[in-house]
Amino acid sequence: MDTDSFVSLARSSTREEFRTRVAPSFLILENALFEDQVGFATQVVDPAAVRRAAEKNRGKPAPNIEVLPVAKSPQNPYPDRVSVGRARNCDVVLRDPSVSKLHAHFRLGQPKLELVDIDSQNGTRVNGRPLPAHQPIAVTPGDVLLFGSVSVKLVDADTLYDLLR
Secondary structure, eight states, X not given: OOHHHXXXXXXXXXXXXXXXXXOSEEEEEESOOOOSSOOSSOXXXXXXXXXXXXXXXXXXXXXOEEEEEOOOOTTOOOTTEEEEESSTTSSEEOOOTTSOTTOEEEEOSSXXXXXXXXXXXXXXXXXXXXXXXXXXXXXXXXXXXXXXTEEEEEEEHHHHHHHHO
């Protein structure tokens, strides 16, 4: 389902109907301007430049958002995780050169949603703190996640419903 479909569903449903028809968690990507052609190699980014850009854009309205469900795709062979990366076969695809082909994954089936960096080139951050490779950390709605230089906010279905209406 694309972002426009989520908007349409939110505006034509009650909160309860919306919640039962969508995934429980989403990534909200502001200023979604992914390139159509992303190269094979991951581009290394300067962490200080990423922080400066985030500070510069803080508090400004987002002219464009993309809604990315934290959900498994049918071709994912791992029942307990949702993959995040630049490759088209990941469950959550972030087509940005700073994102590794397989960057991280969310672990499902835990009492809480957990995020694991898979030794990515440019790292993963949760609320500004670097996530050590292969060490799961619990994430909750409202957390800001950084995959390479791509910043997203984790939200639940209720928050998405409010945002889209």
